[in-house]
Amino acid sequence: MGLDDRKRWNEKHTAAHGEESPSKFLEEILASGAWPIAPGRALDVATGKGRNAIFLASKGFRVDAVDISAAALQEARKVARAKGGAVDFIEADLEHADLPRDAYDLVVNFNFLERGLIQPLKNALKAGGHIVFETYLIDQREIGHPKNPAYLLGHNELLDLFRDFRVLYYREGKFAHGGSEAYKAGLLAQKG
Numbered sequence: 001m002g003l004d005d006r007k008r009w010n011e012k013h014t015a016a017h018g019e020e021s022p023s024k025f026l027e028e029i030l031a032s033g034a035w036p037i038a039p040g041r042a043l044d045v046a047t048g049k050g051r052n053a054i055f056l057a058s059k060g061f062r063v064d065a066v067d068i069s070a071a072a073l074q075e076a077r078k079v080a081r082a083k084g085g086a087v088d089f090i091e092a093d094l095e096h097a098d099l100p101r102d103a104y105d106l107v108v109n110f111n112f113l114e115r116g117l118i119q120p121l122k123n124a125l126k127a128g129g130h131i132v133f134e135t136y137l138i139d140q141r142e143i144g145h146p147k148n149p150a151y152l153l154g155h156n157e158l159l160d161l162f163r164d165f166r167v168l169y170y171r172e173g174k175f176a177h178g179g180s181e182a183y184k185a186g187l188l189a190q191k192g
Contacts, residue, residue, distance in 0.1 A: 020079075022055035023110050024177050025134045025186045030059060035168050035188055037130050040105030045094060045121065046112035050076025050087060057085025061106065066090045066097060099124040107131045113151050118161050125191045131165070133158065134186030137172065143181065158185040165189035 030037060039060030044053040049072050053065035057080065065087050067073055073089045080087045094112075099120045106129060107121050113135045125131060138152045146152060159170060172185040 020049075020051055021178075022052050023108075023134065025184075026052055026055065026108060026110070026132055029132050029169070029188050035130070037106060041103065042106040042108065043099070043104045043121075043124060045107065045109040045117070047076060047089070048072045050080060050089065052108055052110060053087045053089075054080050054083055054085050056106070056108070057087050058083065061086075063087045064090060064104075066092050066094060068093050102126050105129045109133045109135070111135055113153060115161075122165070122191065127191055129191050130168075131162070131189050131191070132186075133162070133189075134184055137183040137185050139174070139183035143183070153185050158187055162187060162189045165191055 029035065040062070042053075042056050042061040042063045044050070044056065044063055044065040047053050047065035047067045048069070050065050053063045053076065056063050063086065065073075065076065067076075067089075068091070070091050073091055076087070077089055080089070094114055094117055097117075097120070101123050103126065104124050105126055107125055109121065109131070111134070121131065135158075136146055136152050138149060138154055140152055141147045141149070155172065158172070159167065167187055167189045169188040170186070174181055174183050
């Protein structure tokens with residue numbers, strides 16, 4: 001990413017209130033009971049204002065939440081302090097982040113696609129750890145942002161990216177959330 005991206009995201013997060021509730025997909029995964037994920041150490045990638053990190057902390061996870069935007073992280077810290085969650089907010093450019101190996105029980109990645117980060121995310125998980133990943137499909141170009149194909153998954157691409165993991169749940173299509181619709185793919189997978 002770099003300085004231009006950092007500036008762009010700082011401006012975006014300063015101007016917008018953003019979503020405060022956690023991802024519905026993440027809530028569904030943790031609430032279902034079909035795939036029990038015990039609280040442990042978690043990593044929230046591209047956390048923004050920390051909605052998913054703060055949610056995970058409320059469920060007993062110790063969370064490292066990484067984002068390039070200092071403005072977003074400042075807001076996230078305020079909310080986390082008010083809610084008393086155990087979140088360590090880290091300002092970093094994920095294209096150049098040095099993630100620890102075998103460190104996390106859970107990794108979450110929402111609305112962010114950096115294909116070069118997939119292997120480091122896999123490496124950051126402990127054996128038996130889980131990843132919850134959801135982002136936009138190529139079809140999203142037809143109805144809104146983002147439109148750049150570099151940030152959009154092809155059909156079944158997410159499955160292919162995690163072919164070496166045990167995929168426990170996968171969905172792909174047009175989903176409604178908060179009064180709007182988006183084309184997304186999401187999965188829950190476990191590292192062997």
